[in-house]
Amino acid sequence: MPIDFTLTDEQRELQATARKFAQKELRPVATEADKIRDPFEAFVATREVYKRAYELGFAMSFVPREYGGPGASNVDLQIVAEEICAVDPGFACTLLVNGLTLLPVLWYGSPEQKEEWLRKAVNDPKKTFLGGWIVSEPGGTANFDSPRPHPAGMAVTATYDRKNGEYVLNGRKMWNTNGCGWDKRGADINVVLARTDKAAGGREGLSAFIVPRDTKGFTTTGILDTMGHRLTVQPEILFEDCRIPETNLLPGTRGNGDICITKAFTWSGPVAGIAAVGVMRAALDFALDWCRNYTAGSGTPIIHFQNAGYLLSNIKMRIEAARYLSWKAAHYLDCHDFEGQEGGALSKIFCGELAVSAVSDAMRVVGVNSYLKDYPLDKLMRDVLCFPVYDAGNMGMQRRRLHGIMADPSYNPLAFAQNLKTRFTKSMHGVDSVPGHEVRA
Numbered sequence: 001m002p003i004d005f006t007l008t009d010e011q012r013e014l015q016a017t018a019r020k021f022a023q024k025e026l027r028p029v030a031t032e033a034d035k036i037r038d039p040f041e042a043f044v045a046t047r048e049v050y051k052r053a054y055e056l057g058f059a060m061s062f063v064p065r066e067y068g069g070p071g072a073s074n075v076d077l078q079i080v081a082e083e084i085c086a087v088d089p090g091f092a093c094t095l096l097v098n099g100l101t102l103l104p105v106l107w108y109g110s111p112e113q114k115e116e117w118l119r120k121a122v123n124d125p126k127k128t129f130l131g132g133w134i135v136s137e138p139g140g141t142a143n144f145d146s147p148r149p150h151p152a153g154m155a156v157t158a159t160y161d162r163k164n165g166e167y168v169l170n171g172r173k174m175w176n177t178n179g180c181g182w183d184k185r186g187a188d189i190n191v192v193l194a195r196t197d198k199a200a201g202g203r204e205g206l207s208a209f210i211v212p213r214d215t216k217g218f219t220t221t222g223i224l225d226t227m228g229h230r231l232t233v234q235p236e237i238l239f240e241d242c243r244i245p246e247t248n249l250l251p252g253t254r255g256n257g258d259i260c261i262t263k264a265f266t267w268s269g270p271v272a273g274i275a276a277v278g279v280m281r282a283a284l285d286f287a288l289d290w291c292r293n294y295t296a297g298s299g300t301p302i303i304h305f306q307n308a309g310y311l312l313s314n315i316k317m318r319i320e321a322a323r324y325l326s327w328k329a330a331h332y333l334d335c336h337d338f339e340g341q342e343g344g345a346l347s348k349i350f351c352g353e354l355a356v357s358a359v360s361d362a363m364r365v366v367g368v369n370s371y372l373k374d375y376p377l378d379k380l381m382r383d384v385l386c387f388p389v390y391d392a393g394n395m396g397m398q399r400r401r402l403h404g405i406m407a408d409p410s411y412n413p414l415a416f417a418q419n420l421k422t423r424f425t426k427s428m429h430g431v432d433s434v435p436g437h438e439v440r441a
């Protein structure tokens with residue numbers, strides 16, 4: 001049977017475990033932590049429930065079995081992520097970023113780096129191991145692949161000190177989930193993207209480095225205060241003559257950091273897509289329950305009014321369409337060794353933007369009471385607005401990726417649907433980053 005959406009027995013069990021964890025253990029923490037005014041304290045309030053997620057294998061689910069990890073497929077990850085995000089997508093973002101950090105080590109690291117860091121990630125006796133994915137910068141991130149030399153594109157530099165066999169990092173980053181760790185001394189491992197060649201553009205001049213916690217010259221200078229996703233943490237980070245051994249360069253990313261960024265944000269695309277499904281599901285659950293019980297003074301529950309039924313139906317359609325696109329994109333990544341740049345972007349953009357309209361419709365059908373902070377639509381709206389702008393923004397990064405793929409002469413519009421292997425090349429980068437210029441190699 002080539003197409004079958006039925007979950008296996010193992011997947012149903014995984015779903016039940018994730019649902020029980022989310023509803024019983026995460027929900028009480030999320031409700032309280034969301035109210036904490038200080039963003040760092042809100043994150044720290046999730047530490048105990050994070051340990052439970054770690055025990056259950058959710059924090060490092062993507063680490064392959066050969067390194068002692070759970071070795072979950074991308075489709076399995078979809079099942080878990082939807083359940084967690086139906087309760088809190090901020091907490092899920094913390095888990096997601098462990099993957100954005102450690103998968104580049106798996107894809108581009110040396111055998112020694114993989115042995116050290118993937119094993120450490122799954123064998124932490126404290127169960128608090130975090131990965132920080134350090135890409136975004138205060139001056140802007142979308143044009144990381146600009147063909148123009150520094151200071152266009154990525155600004156943080158990594159200068160090679162041949163005499164000491166070290167790289168020296170300088171500059172500022174921001175938005176880097178988990179990067180501060182639980183105590184502002186840094187995540188256990190940070191993967192930092194930096195400019196190794198200031199004269200070159202983003203397609204040749206970027207590389208990625210491992211910066212472990214407590215490295216001198218790495219400082220958390222602030223914590224960003226966001227409207228939603230309150231349970232996760234986004235710090236500001238300063239690199240000041242931060243010296244790391246040259247062996248901390250991920251060898252496969254030398255001059256190839258642009259490909260590393262895109263592959264990581266491709267992997268996270270369907271995860272962000274299914275996160276949006278989780279939030280839509282929570283919005284529908286609340287709105288449906290409300291419509292079945294609230295009469296608006298009519299003497300009959302408003303579910304019996306046509307407009308309520310129609311709006312609820314519209315939300316349900318969006319949930320189902322978004323879920324299967326995310327599953328499809330995840331399945332494509334499973335089939336093609338994480339190479340599925342088109343599908344990753346399609347699910348990230350489509351599901352996130354659809355979810356904003358779905359939560360808005362849930363508010364419309366519930367009516368004025370949806371605007372009260374007493375009810376969950378307040379948090380759902382604050383959380384959902386993140387989807388189009390995080391995890392590589394839908395305008396400056398994700399749509400630009402699709403544009404680059406579609407403009408390439410090799411583009412086959414049926415490849416994704418037919419599960420045919422595709423190749424993402426550097427020539428697909430740089431599109432639209434210099435307005436009005438042809439940037440193809």
Ligand SMILES: Cc1cc2nc3c(=O)[nH]c(=O)nc-3n(C[C@H](O)[C@H](O)[C@H](O)COP(=O)(O)OP(=O)(O)OC[C@H]3O[C@@H](n4cnc5c(N)ncnc54)[C@H](O)[C@@H]3O)c2cc1C
Pocket residue numbers: 093097132133134135136137139140141142143174175176177178229232234386389390391392393394395396397400431432433434
């Ligand atoms: C909760 C959360 C978690 C995050 N976690 C991380 C993380 O772990 N690590 C990390 O590094 N970052 C993280 N980020 C940042 C996130 O990945 C952003 O998507 C990323 O910084 C890019 O933002 P942007 O696309 O808005 O780029 P910007 O460079 O700020 O661009 C702003 C806007 O300008 C326009 N624009 C810019 N250039 C172009 C162009 N060439 N063509 C068309 N339009 C353009 C677009 O409208 C774009 O949206 C996080 C953000 C949030 C909110």
